[in-house]
Amino acid sequence: MVVVPVRHYGRAVAGAAVLLVLLGLVLSVARNENLDFAVVAENMFEPVVLGGVGLTLLLTFISMAVGILIGVIAAIARLSPNPVLRSVSAGYVWFFRGTPVLVQLIFWFNIGIIFPRLGIGIPFTDVTFWSVPINDVITPLNAAILGLGLNSGAYIAEIIRAGILSVSKGQVDAAYALGMSRRLTMRRIVLPQSVPIVIPPLSNEFIGMLKYSALASVIAVQELLGSVENIYSRNLRVLELLIVASIWYLIITTFFTFAQRLLERRFSRGRAMVGAAGGVRA
């Protein structure tokens, strides 16, 4: 008996059509007289570009750390019995999720216009013990960190809150019954168990941050996009240099997507605890 599987003619035709279109696109780019791939290759490892890659990574890591710190605090405040803390946290999330991050970056960059000096003094009086010009503190890089960190903190707060709520009530009851305080219970029992839950969305947030960091170029930070802009404003090879930047972004995001997989695998194994002699350590 010969078994004849169903033939998917429709699929084959659609696949062929898509491949043809793709091939056409690639050829039109590769054989384009106006694109000079030698320029792309030349600039891939330009010191300015490499510096931009480094600054992009630095900006992303620091902003992410700031975001996680703020996010954890905001999430805990959101779940606290104190109505003032709850409202302030909700208001923070509302504001920073509700306004474009680009607007926030430009705002921090120009903060010196409304607050020329930053200092320590007695509120509601003219007494000042110490102050500096704000533009010494809020450099373009710091403005970018502030803007990206505060913005992602609002998203991360929601991620952490969901993670905290995913830990069962029974865990909290058991900790309280043993005489652990609310704070100790949060720190030792709840937060560690929410780690495997929050890792996938936090990794997405991190990859998003890598790309959002390009916005810092508008406030004169020489990260990856800023550094290629710097070059193409002189040689006018705009597209070639945008290709250089894109290749670098793809390399970095591919690397971190891979790292995310490893991290998730490690923690999902910890949760199932299959043969985990010393498996999870949170």
Place this chain on the structure above:
Amino acid sequence: MTDPTPAAPPPVEPERPFVVEARAVVKRFGSLEVLKGIDLSVQRGQTMVIVGPSGSGKSTFLRCINRLETLNGGYISVEGEIMGYRRQGDRLYELTDAELARQRTRTGMVFQQFNLFGHLTALQNITEAPVRVLGLDREEARARARALLATVGLEHKADSYPAQLSGGQQQRVAIARALAMQPSVMLFDEPTSALDPELVGEVLGAMRSLAQSGMTMIVVTHEMSFARDVGNTLVVMDDGRIIEQGTPAEVLDHPTTERAREFFSRVH
């Protein structure tokens, strides 16, 4: 740490025979009155078994004892101290979270669903609170935890995570975890109800030897043979009230209320 055992309950005057006393305890969830005036006294070294139909308020009452739930009326005292408050002169001051936490170290609780900390090994589950709350030296806490695991027959499971243990083993670790705080009284909320029938015996066995060692215990259970053999007092709750109280033999063989008779005929 210089003082390794700050958890030991303060010296108790010998004339105070009751470890737990509940007076006119009322508890409401919204408009639903779940406890309608509970009066109970548990003597030192005694095992009190509480039974009653589902929804009669047994779990809620246990959770009121260690103040996982706040009361709407009456009071509960453990070792002569009113739970949730500090007495000063003729006033009661509500305790802060940290003070309440400290007060809760006097009561150990074992839950129907075990509630072992999933990210910690059996040994770490047991040492966590003694180290973090009582400030016990880590090595000493470990030694004690191993001894406790041995008394519940699980010394070989010290490094296993909860997910690697059977229900019966998890519940025995949970008992050891509560005992590690050296509480004055142990509260059990249907500790065997979530277990496969063949695992019930090992947990009841551990509880039986604990009772025999002189621990004061309040046990909510449907295991009538445990109530009869191990209990000193049997309490029947129905609809937020105590409807029977006495020695297990008295109550089981000669219930005075129709509701209790009905209940026993269903659980036997």
